Amino acid sequence: MKAAVLVFPGSNCDRDMAVALDAAGMDVSMVWHKDSALPDGLDLVAVPGGFSFGDYLRCGAIAAQSPICRELAAHVARGGYALGVCNGFQVLTETGALPGALLLNASTKFICKTARLTVETAASAFTACYQAGAQIDIPIAHHEGNYRIDDEGLKALQEEERIAFRYVENPNGAMDDIAGVLSENRRVLGMMPHPERAADAALGLTDGAPLFASLTEALVAA
């Protein structure tokens, strides 16, 4: 199983993501935003959290136009797996790999705390090791996590069970308490909470570990 973690100027969760993927048994490489190719035989692209390009213009907007994101789009178009966390989720919406957009938190404040989430579906390569309906604790740390989508798009997410995680107590004003969404083929997940910060007992939280274990199982089977 090969995974690549994209690195932009201002990424700051890239190494945490690499550690979590590595601990789950993946062969991880770091890929710089100016690179024009992803490693051969790649299974998963992870887009990490942080402040790519200083959040200039809009969070993720500049990163989405970088050379490596053209390769990311091609990987996704081929049916490859991708995981975007926090700023990575913002990048995935800006590239069009996931629908919707992330706006400033309704409180206008940066929020850094542990959020309780409900796992809404176990039917994905990211959530298969959870029980649907389970409640998990995962840290959030963001200023723009207020998920927005048009009514038609929201209906599609609901009907196709593509809302992967919801907040138990909505921290940021996100529509329908959405914390994470899946693509139409369920192979791309974007989420504001940070599972990589909750994947090792030494970090105090382990509820993120099943997400990485799910991916490993899915990619071995693939």
Add this chain to the structure above:
Amino acid sequence: MRATVTVSLKSGVLDPQGEAIKGALGSMGFEGVEGVRQGKVIELDLAENVTEAQITEMCEKLLANTVIESYRVDMGA
């Protein structure tokens, strides 16, 4: 040639910054401020051969996120 691109949140999209500004104006004693929307202005200095179609493409692909934002282009100095 200068193009001024004004990007605003679409109507109906909550603008927390606009709401905060509205609250501040009210607490300063300004009455009658019924709504505030905050956007951004992007000024482009362009060579003469840049077409309006290219400016539109710039707006659609990068300057605005049309999922949540609308934009207006004003040509001229």
